[in-house]
Amino acid sequence: MSDQDWRDAELEAELAAERALAGPSAERREAMLGAVLATVGLPPPGGGGDGGAGVAGSGGGAGGGGPAVGGGASATGTATVGGGASATGAATATGAATTAGAGLAVTGLATATLGGAILAAVAALSGSAPEVRPAPSVGPAVARPITEHELPPPASRTVAQPGVPAPGLAAAARPIQTPPASASATTHAAAPAALPTAPTSPTKRPPRAGTTPAATGDPVVAPGDEALGVPPRPAPDQVDAERRLLDGARRALGRGDAHAALASVRLHARLHPQGALLEERLFLETTARHRLHDEAGARRAAATLSRRFPESPLRARLPPMAEPR
Amino acid sequence: MDVAEAEFRAFYQDWVDYAWRTLRRLGVHPADLDDATQRVFVTVHRRWADRDPDRPTRPWIAGIAFKIAASERRRVRHQREWLVEPGDLDERNAAGRRADELMIERQRAGRVLTAIQALTPECRIVFVMHELDEIPCPAIARELDVPVDTVYSRLRRARERFAAAARALRAREEGA
Numbered sequence: 001m002s003d004q005d006w007r008d009a010e011l012e013a014e015l016a017a018e019r020a021l022a023g024p025s026a027e028r029r030e031a032m033l034g035a036v037l038a039t040v041g042l043p044p045p046g047g048g049g050d051g052g053a054g055v056a057g058s059g060g061g062a063g064g065g066g067p068a069v070g071g072g073a074s075a076t077g078t079a080t081v082g083g084g085a086s087a088t089g090a091a092t093a094t095g096a097a098t099t100a101g102a103g104l105a106v107t108g109l110a111t112a113t114l115g116g117a118i119l120a121a122v123a124a125l126s127g128s129a130p131e132v133r134p135a136p137s138v139g140p141a142v143a144r145p146i147t148e149h150e151l152p153p154p155a156s157r158t159v160a161q162p163g164v165p166a167p168g169l170a171a172a173a174r175p176i177q178t179p180p181a182s183a184s185a186t187t188h189a190a191a192p193a194a195l196p197t198a199p200t201s202p203t204k205r206p207p208r209a210g211t212t213p214a215a216t217g218d219p220v221v222a223p224g225d226e227a228l229g230v231p232p233r234p235a236p237d238q239v240d241a242e243r244r245l246l247d248g249a250r251r252a253l254g255r256g257d258a259h260a261a262l263a264s265v266r267l268h269a270r271l272h273p274q275g276a277l278l279e280e281r282l283f284l285e286t287t288a289r290h291r292l293h294d295e296a297g298a299r300r301a302a303a304t305l306s307r308r309f310p311e312s313p314l315r316a317r318l319p320p321m322a323e324p325r
Numbered sequence: 326m327d328v329a330e331a332e333f334r335a336f337y338q339d340w341v342d343y344a345w346r347t348l349r350r351l352g353v354h355p356a357d358l359d360d361a362t363q364r365v366f367v368t369v370h371r372r373w374a375d376r377d378p379d380r381p382t383r384p385w386i387a388g389i390a391f392k393i394a395a396s397e398r399r400r401v402r403h404q405r406e407w408l409v410e411p412g413d414l415d416e417r418n419a420a421g422r423r424a425d426e427l428m429i430e431r432q433r434a435g436r437v438l439t440a441i442q443a444l445t446p447e448c449r450i451v452f453v454m455h456e457l458d459e460i461p462c463p464a465i466a467r468e469l470d471v472p473v474d475t476v477y478s479r480l481r482r483a484r485e486r487f488a489a490a491a492r493a494l495r496a497r498e499e500g501a
Contacts, residue, residue, distance in 0.1 A: 006484045011491055017433035018350075019457055023342030024359065032359050033337055036366040042330055263359035270360075 031252050031260030035267050038244035041237075242268060242277045249284045258291040279305065283314040290319040333373060337366055343458075344386050350453045351394035352442050364393045384460050384468040391450045391469070398446070432498075440490035444483050451476055452483035 007015070023029070034044050249264035265285045268275065275281070282305035289298035302318050309315070344365045345358060353361045368389050376385070441449055450469065454460040455476075462480065466473040 006488055010495065011488060014433040014437045014491060015456060017430045018437035020430065021346065021434045023345045024362075028359060029338075029341050032341065032363050032366075033334070035363045036337065036370070037334075039363065039367050040370045042333070260359065262356070263363065266357070266360045267363055270364075 027255075027257055028260055031248065031257060031263065034248045034251075035245060035264045038241060038248055039267065039271065041241065044244070044248075238272065239276050242272050242275045245271070246277055246280055246284060249281075249288070253284065253287060253291070256291075258288045261288040262292065279309045279312055279314060282308070283312075283318070286318055329373070333370060336369070340369075340382065340386055341366070343383065344390055347387050347390040347453060347458075348394055348397075350438065350441055350457065351390060351446070351449060353394050353397050357397055361390075361393050361397055365389050368393070380467075381460075381464060383458055384454065384464045387450070387454050387458065387460070388468040391446075395446060436491055436494045436498075439494055440487050443490040444486055448479045448483035448486065451479040452487060455480055456484075456487075 024032070037044055245264055245268040249261040249268070252258070252261035252264060261284060265281055265288060268277075268281050272278075282301050286298050286301040286305065289295075289301060298319065302315075305312060305318070306315055341362065345362045348361045348365070349355070349358055365386065369386070372389075441452065444452060451465055454465045454468075455462060462476045463473050466476045469476070
């Protein structure tokens with residue numbers, strides 16, 4: 001069969017039509033670029049103050065009582081976040097600010113405030129009035145023992161292995177995460193001092209051994225270290241990467257692009273299946289699925305959020321139709 | 326922004342459509358297309374330093390997309406059926422076209438997409454790379470790391486199967 005004689009005119013027309021089909025919309029392309037850049041540790045599109053600068057803002061804002069928390073978080077939620085973070089981690093904030101100096105990026109502290117930043121952001125999304133709340137229970141996450149694969153890479157870029165099949169994203173992305181220079185220098189010094197002081201919340205239960213998404217139907221709680229019964233403690237750089245991914249999802253929701261939001265949420269699930277911001281991810285997933293009219297998926301995500309974080313303040317902000325039955 | 330970073334962003338803009346379309350043709354679930362596209366570019370970034378500038382980019386991207394699509398298939402197997410449309414497409418190719426023409430074009434493209442799914446993954450990638458992307462068989466063989474005779478053999482099988490599937494789809498639509 002030659003290159004041409006296997007197809008008739010209509011088959012040729014069909015192939016031509018498929019060749020001519022365009023790709024995703026400009027908005028989706030931009031959303032994907034944002035997620036890719038966040039994953040590989042580059043600044044977001046448009047010069048990117050709110051991704052890379054977010055961590056620095058968190059440290060300075062919380063330690064000094066200033067308003068700049070969360071970088072990309074909406075103005076509505078900003079002041080609230082500072083209050084919430086101070087309420088739960090005041091001792092840590094003061095210590096960290098003293099050590100690192102005002103305005104420096106203190107990711108250990110940022111870990112404690114991140115939940116609050118996203119909480120405020122999602123509060124703004126859901127249209128409710130901001131209020132002072134304790135940060136969601138990320139405390140236990142930073143107190144968990146660290147596992148080897150959660151450590152930051154020894155070099156900023158790892159030589160690729162040609163011919164290696166594409167691994168899960170966790171493996172694919174980790175070697176190329178290049179933290180901001182100022183953040184990495186500070187965080188590794190500050191984190192050991194800051195982490196033990198993080199409050200231990202009674203709301204976060206240890207994961208059930210052997211639990212898998214397939215068994216539970218949980219949509220984005222991917223199998224990971226939970227299967228070993230030893231939840232990992234996220235490295236500071238990882239938490240920063242997590243936050244940027246979820247910021248991307250939140251921004252997508254804010255502009256009404258639930259598809260892009262869900263894509264960012266899923267990417268977060270692959271990269272950080274048991275990440276420090278799991279609680280926020282589940283909330284964002286519930287919201288995105290609700291907006292896509294995927295009620296079953298939204299209910300599953302909401303149920304997982306309720307089961308894993310029974311005292312989460314985010315539960316009160318879930319979309320009504322997505323409440324677990 | 327340093328040179329490498331600017332270069333990566335430009336590369337993304339040049340190739341994101343192609344990666345997205347290739348993943349779609351390779352059968353990635355529409356709801357996972359954006360996610361899988363991101364994975365392609367995360368992999369591109371990881372391999373950036375090792376990229377051979379003398380090798381054509383198109384087969385390189387297609388090869389990465391093939392592996393990502395394979396891992397997606399493993400992940401979603403038995404998990405769900407197709408429920409979601411690909412979502413909003415870029416309408417830049419639709420400018421100045423009549424609506425009925427566009428509808429026929431979309432139907433034709435839809436038949437291709439459906440017929441491609443009748444192929445095995447190994448035949449599908451060869452068919453997509455050669456028939457839709459017009460990549461020569463030796464380049465496909467190099468990228469997939471298989472003998473070129475294997476590529477020809479898969480292409481022959483793919484064409485037969487694809488033509489039969491597309492004709493069957495057309496007949497079904499005309500009979501409906």
